[in-house]
Amino acid sequence: MRLTVAQLETFYWTVQLGSAQRAADHLKLAQPTVSLRLKELRDVLGEDLFERTNRGLSVTESGKALLPHITNILGELEEIRQKHSTQSLVGQIRVGLAEGFAVNCLPPLLEAMRIEHPHLKPEWNVSTSTTLEAAILEDRLDMAVILNPIGHEKMSLVPLGTQPTTWVVPKAWEIAEPITPRDMWLLPVVTNPAPSAMYRQVTGWFAADGLMPTQMSVCTSVSV
Template sequence: MGMRFTIAQLEAFFWTARLGSLSRAAGHLHMSQPTISLRLRDLEQALNVELFQRKGRGLAPTPEGLALLPRAAALLEEADRIMLQTDPATVTGNIRVGFAEGFAMTCLPMLLETVRADYPLLKAEYVVSISYELERELNERRLDLAVLVNPIGRPGMRLVPLGVQDTAWVASVKWGLGPEVRPADLYRLPIVSNQPRSAMFRQIKDWFATAGLEPLRHDLCNSVAVIGHLVSSGVALGVLPARMMETEVAAGLVKVLRPVPELNHGRVYASYPEGGLTAPVSAMLKSIQKALDAIDYLKVDAPDAAGPSSHSAHL
């Protein structure tokens, strides 16, 4: 009987293929480059196949390497699942988690409490930004996990559907709008949103496009929290998560308006790299789901709803 390959060899192969070089794979796995090289050579011998070819200064998988990649990812995730059959209180390690800002403003307080209670030894760093930026950070391995709204969906990333975030037009009561609004009612009024690559900007642009209109005055701001403040101050209108503005609505400062036609739903996904379902990531996913359930944040998505399903995976 020939040599058997090991999980360690598969891991070296997976990250070298995903990151494109021995040095980056070594850095990611906190190992020396010679160790990664040795594991790859042993794997090629065990499988009797060449897995990489030189490409510029890096390495690219051969056709045989590409064929092995999804199977290696599936095996590594299964190995992680086996490792995860442990007592939650013993889950340790560091994790960097990204959150879309509007989502974070409502959900982060409950999530912090949940993680502290269920995984006391887990050290988390929370990064808040727009989904487009978070997706890029995830793709470049600067995040281990991210909660995204209307993600593009990139190859090599798992997308776990969480539900739909209720977003709506929000305006100061001083504008005297509502309860329903149409593109023709709003396009002359000042509007503020995140930058063009954001889900918020696309929602607004697409909504006005249904009537062949564009807002006459559309200012940009990179902070959802500040956009909320600008809207409640009465200087502009915005599309925001309805739950984020509950306090301002209760105080009689703003109104949540019903858009006709409806805005594109803000579909929320958790995303992590294939092969990246580590114990901290799995723990954080469970905590996110638990926190969302506790505050009843998301609506259940319609089963036929369009989304980036080509890369999606259920937990």
């Protein structure tokens, strides 16, 4: 029996996700196929890579020692694929964008995608981060740019950067900077509906001072 990339990839994702079933879901394989690949890898190497515990599947010391090597191998294979693949991305992709990101970044993103992936047909969905995160989990979106995600084991999160939050108020209010919760809690406040990231951020900001806005309204779009 020989060592295969499929065996290494299956081992890697089983370790990363914590179970053979989660690895199977990620790789879109049947769970018995994942178990068979792990058994083949164990037989090829002649070492136990996992052991059963009360908490489920646990990586052995041999498995832990093997993981960095497999990670490097898979990384190099991916680099080769990206550098030498001539196949362009084609077809439809469903992309979600948090509203604040879309307002600032959608135009240049459209232009970059037109140039770099002319055969890709994106379907854009602009909404709150919470709504987009739910759509990812329900397989209604392929990817999304969201703020302050709650996270889930079925999602892969890649940090892209930070986005500051700024209060926008009429000049007539004459509020001195820096603005504090006590400056705002008696004034009208508009934010996204619960349980959006913005709603959690705004209410958390007031709650840190033991306050809650007395005139808080919600709107699905704050860019209006």
